[in-house]
Amino acid sequence: MTEHKRKFEWVDKWAKMTGERARIDAKANKTAIVYRTEKGWVREHYDGTIETINSEENGGGKMREKERINRIMSLLQRIWEQQPDIRFNQLISNLQHMYSSQNEGYGQRIMKEKGPLGDEVESSYLDLFYLEDDKWEEFLQRIVD
Structure with missing residues (x-):
């Protein structure tokens, strides 16, 4: 043992x-x-x-409401219809950048890459994986309003 x-x-x-x-x-x-x-x-x-x-004390945790899906998709549709020449992923990328810039750089990740000459080049990207749907929905609603 x-x-x-x-x-x-x-x-x-x-x-x-x-x-x-x-x-x-x-x-x-x-x-x-x-x-x-x-x-x-x-x-x-x-x-x-x-x-x-997700315990007995709180009744199993808080489930996300299914209705949010239709609300968020409807908001995205309304925003996209105002800019029909933009590709869907371009729209999402633009919205993510807007959200990040309006929320103190939320989701911005800095990374270093190897440049074409072998030198280190600093770069950045957005990662909104942990952004809760209610925050995203509020943001989209402000755009529509």
Whole structure:
């Protein structure tokens, strides 16, 4: 048993480092991480607050409402109809850049690439993966209004 434990001890260290990295990313990007504890699933926000989700205490967590899909798609359609010559992905890209610029650079990621001469070139891209639908819907509604 002792030999087996030593053989896979690195897994515990790796899991701990992964969790610490996720916390750092959440703070840097003003998002949250979700993980399981002995008492159930929790969401740890970038500011350190922790909320219990998907447990008996809160009735299983907060489900996203299905109706939001039609509302968001309808808003996108109204915006796109005002600019019918724009391709769909171009529209989405433009909207993401607008959202980011109006919200303190939310989702902007800086990276370094190797340039054509082998030098490092700084570049950036947008990642709105963690943007909640209600925030996106509010933003789209402001554009339509």
